[in-house]
Amino acid sequence: MTDVDDAQLEALVAAAEEGVALDGLIVTDEGGENGEGGEDREDGEDGKDGEDREDGVGDRYTFATGSDTHAGLDEAGLGRVAAQNPWYVSNWYYWEAIERPPAERAFLRWLEDADERDVPDRYEAMAEGRLAASWGQLHVTIRLGEHGHRVYTVRHAEDADREPEALEVHTDPRDAREIATFDDRGRYRPLKTAPTLPTGWAFVDLDGRALAETVGFVYPATVANWYRERRGELDVSHWRETMARQTGIYGVVETWDRGEGHEHVNWVAEACCVDSQCLKRREWAYDEETPLEVDGGDGAFPCREPCSLVVSAARTWTTLEGEEPRTYEFELTPSEKEQLEAIVDAVADGRTDDIREADFSDGANRYRARFLRAKRFDDEGDLCGVATDEWDGAEGADGADGADEADGADG
Numbered sequence: 242m243t244d245v246d247d248a249q250l251e252a253l254v255a256a257a258e259e260g261v262a263l264d265g266l267i268v269t270d271e272g273g274e275n276g277e278g279g280e281d282r283e284d285g286e287d288g289k290d291g292e293d294r295e296d297g298v299g300d301r302y303t304f305a306t307g308s309d310t311h312a313g314l315d316e317a318g319l320g321r322v323a324a325q326n327p328w329y330v331s332n333w334y335y336w337e338a339i340e341r342p343p344a345e346r347a348f349l350r351w352l353e354d355a356d357e358r359d360v361p362d363r364y365e366a367m368a369e370g371r372l373a374a375s376w377g378q379l380h381v382t383i384r385l386g387e388h389g390h391r392v393y394t395v396r397h398a399e400d401a402d403r404e405p406e407a408l409e410v411h412t413d414p415r416d417a418r419e420i421a422t423f424d425d426r427g428r429y430r431p432l433k434t435a436p437t438l439p440t441g442w443a444f445v446d447l448d449g450r451a452l453a454e455t456v457g458f459v460y461p462a463t464v465a466n467w468y469r470e471r472r473g474e475l476d477v478s479h480w481r482e483t484m485a486r487q488t489g490i491y492g493v494v495e496t497w498d499r500g501e502g503h504e505h506v507n508w509v510a511e512a513c514c515v516d517s518q519c520l521k522r523r524e525w526a527y528d529e530e531t532p533l534e535v536d537g538g539d540g541a542f543p544c545r546e547p548c549s550l551v552v553s554a555a556r557t558w559t560t561l562e563g564e565e566p567r568t569y570e571f572e573l574t575p576s577e578k579e580q581l582e583a584i585v586d587a588v589a590d591g592r593t594d595d596i597r598e599a600d601f602s603d604g605a606n607r608y609r610a611r612f613l614r615a616k617r618f619d620d621e622g623d624l625c626g627v628a629t630d631e632w633d634g635a636e637g638a639d640g641a642d643g644a645d646e647a648d649g650a651d652g
């Protein structure tokens with residue numbers, strides 16, 4: 242293999258003076274400016290290379306990849322050995338000679354598992370189209386471009402087996418912002434990290450920068466927070482301190498914490514933050530000393546504070562939870578009671594659209610629900626004709642429309 246790019250080789254030689262060490266490639270300039278290199282010249286490498294020596298600066302490079310070491314090389318010899326190892330050279334160039342923000346570089350390397358897989362393993366996988374990773378619901382494939390440059394393709398994980406050409410193809414990362422705005426049914430997605438990303442599109446021919454931008458439009462700030470967490474620098478803001486910061490109409494949420502315990506925050510986390518509802522891994526707790534009992538999830542990227550969707554929902558719950566319980570008496574058959582439970586479950590799990598119209602065994606079946614309403618609701622819409630007691634906070638609760646108020650929920 243002799244297709245080392247001249248510019249990459251030139252950059253490698255220039256970098257050798259400081260020393261190169263990346264992913265198994267080591268290049269050193271032992272002679273340096275005093276020209277003392279060459280003493281470790283290896284057989285077969287020093288022949289005519291020595292003729293290129295100028296002013297005592299030749300025969301000074303060592304080029305090593307794993308167990309393969311070439312020492313005592315002059316610049317021409319370094320070029321020859323580098324040409325025999327183009328993957329190592331281009332890999333070094335891709336990661337070290339192209340300027341990138343540190344978080345972006347770490348993310349791109351994580352995608353190809355660069356800290357665990359050696360260069361030949363990754364290059365073979367890229368050449369064969371086998372290198373892929375996921376980020377939330379994104380499926381990212383990494384192919385080998387010219388001179389070791391990576392070419393990224395992104396699509397929905399559910400489309401991983403479909404050719405990009407069979408999808409709606411995009412090349413401009415900014416298109417991802419609109420794609421991520423609505424789900425497959427055209428409903429607005431207030432929480433960008435909800436597992437409701439629509440399918441049917443692909444971003445192709447992306448370089449590293451464009452890939453990072455695309456991911457940023459789909460899942461804002463997730464790479465930055467993931468990187469901060471890796472470096473032990475994630476600044477977590479727990480429930481109490483986040484709620485204490487709320488002002489205006491949201492300031493009321495802080496009052497919810499005045500009672501005993503923090504069970505209400507567990508309910509919030511179970512309602513909004515578990516993996517089925519949000520792909521972030523919740524790292525915030527009630528406060529620094531008080532973890533929640535609800536699992537934080539397994540997502541690749543962390544959640545550092547209650548988001549605006551949660552704050553908005555919490556405002557509604559703060560009002561509703563201010564009510565005192567009352568005792569009502571309803572007359573239901575056992576099956577009707579179970580049916581009400583099934584309906585709550587189906588709505589909470591977002592399953593209502595999946596229940597077949599003819600599946601009368603499911604309590605949340607539309608016809609069964611309509612039958613129950615026809616039988617048990619009166620003309621006022623009261624269950625079993627039992628009126629709801631008046632309570633002071635009714636208007637406040639109705640006014641808190643979480644879906645609209647939680648725009649930009651990821652903050």
Ligand code: SF4
Nearest residue numbers: 513514519544547548
């Ligand atoms: S608070 Fe974090 S984990 Fe919970 S729903 Fe919002 S973004 Fe997701």
